[in-house]
Amino acid sequence: MIETPYLLFLGDAPDMLAAKVAQGIKDWRPEYALGQLRLDGCKADMGLPDMTLAEAKAAGIKTVVIGVANRGGVISQMWKKVLVEALEEGFDLASGLHNLLRDEADLAAVAKATGRTLHDVRIPSVKYPIANGEKRSGKRMLAVGTDCSVGKMYTALCMEKEMRERGMKASFRATGQTGILITGGGVPLDAVIADFMAGSIEYLTPDNDPDHWDLIEGQGSLFHVSYSGVTLALVHGGQPDALVICHEPTRAHMRGLPGYQLPSIEAVRDVALTLARVANPACVAVGVSVNTQHMSDPEAKAYLAEVEARVGLPTTDPFRYGAAKLVDALEGI
């Protein structure tokens, strides 16, 4: 686990989009996001207090999180200067960059000398078990998608927020880099060795209170030929009680696969349920989550109504219109 609270390092972000990790932390764990650190030329702003490292220390911050993508596949000297200072001041560092912090000789040396931790969340830090398939206590929801990057993480986070507001016991369970940085822990599933994928998800979602829900971040799609194996490990390792089907209706083709059309919501529901019921015969599909960001408000509402009527499941865009419908459906289980 990454120690909180965080100082969000925005570096010299060229725009807000480059800082989407910081944005995710600020949106979903505002209690962790006490300040931001921006370098000359930074065009991103989370609306948080700008802090020096000394101010961050005084505020009780434990970890400097790299909340911005780097450019050109290198960690610049300008960044390095601040990151080395942060280690020297006693902060841990956390990063989801492809370039690992541990592979930078200077950062590794200073971390070792100061006894600080470099969290490279793209790489598993745990030796996961092989899945045993045994029934666990507590309840689990898994977001499954018609495609990659259709809003599975946001769906689970929106549901967690709504459930906590209702006083329900709920934990978002991160399976990707951004989710891990947002919550401080999780499984970087795409980097796990094949034999241990399902076991890593069992490890992530252990026995819990009977009325506790794990809200598991989905990855890939059973219909995305590059990553479908990762998705099936989530379906079987997560042994979900409930599936929410996630969809983005304006895609011309599967992400990164020009020759592949998106499957229907119904096709994903049917094959996902068939496979999920191997691990949990009681699994049901409870709702549909649509990412309507590329639609106007009237278009989005008409589309949601059409899907709800056609598929016969509560349908919403939880980020735009709230997750109440989806959580209502969970409450019935």
Add this chain to the structure above:
Amino acid sequence: MIETPYLLFLGDAPDMLAAKVAQGIKDWRPEYALGQLRLDGCKADMGLPDMTLAEAKAAGIKTVVIGVANRGGVISQMWKKVLVEALEEGFDLASGLHNLLRDEADLAAVAKATGRTLHDVRIPSVKYPIANGEKRSGKRMLAVGTDCSVGKMYTALCMEKEMRERGMKASFRATGQTGILITGGGVPLDAVIADFMAGSIEYLTPDNDPDHWDLIEGQGSLFHVSYSGVTLALVHGGQPDALVICHEPTRAHMRGLPGYQLPSIEAVRDVALTLARVANPACVAVGVSVNTQHMSDPEAKAYLAEVEARVGLPTTDPFRYGAAKLVDALEGI
């Protein structure tokens, strides 16, 4: 690729079962298996000429293959003595042991000094791509199972043998340790990083002649919750034209999962076809391969006839009764 031909190292194997890797090589690639090397107390015998390292050298052998499982998770000093000598005599070593050869300081040092190669086939030696899903030329058969260890490797090897005898172009494509040692190459799929699983199978089965068949060794089962993600990567990365469903009818439960019943052959066929058609809409199920080793001859024949009538697909035990029926079915595609 591992250089052939091989000297099969049987060590101090306590029985024939411990030497099943050597048995597999001798059964399926007899042209590679020129001799065996046995230590004092060895109870296994492949019926091959016993050779010293000098005799093996004179016979043109290139690689000493560890054809036997080790005991207690260690590579004994008795083994080490021979393996070090083999490196010094100019042989490469190949092993599918969990203990890696490269992790033994003495073997690693001698290999480096002599310029020989240590092939640890449990570990990928290639940086595989992410799958792109593009249609490849040539044809592919994938063996899919109701469970793990039901005979998927033997099914593909039996079919390869029958096809080559008929003059068809066919290549067994190994995806596990034993298959890799048998054929000298392949992908150790269970050790591949999640994101690259399907890509490794695309890499393993590239464009080929239009009338060439890759016979892809299956792994796990879509219904085995520990390993199903590995199986789906084969279904999508292999983009098979033909599926053969493999089954072992005497199992009381899924291998290693006491709480899980085996699925029906029909259930595996249906979900595997649904998923396979994402990558290749023309994919068909062509036959059923039953491992009848625990049945008498009349029992086996009655069971095969019953399955063939019920499922409506050519059904045989290819190891016991030949793969002709399955290959006949492929010839129609």
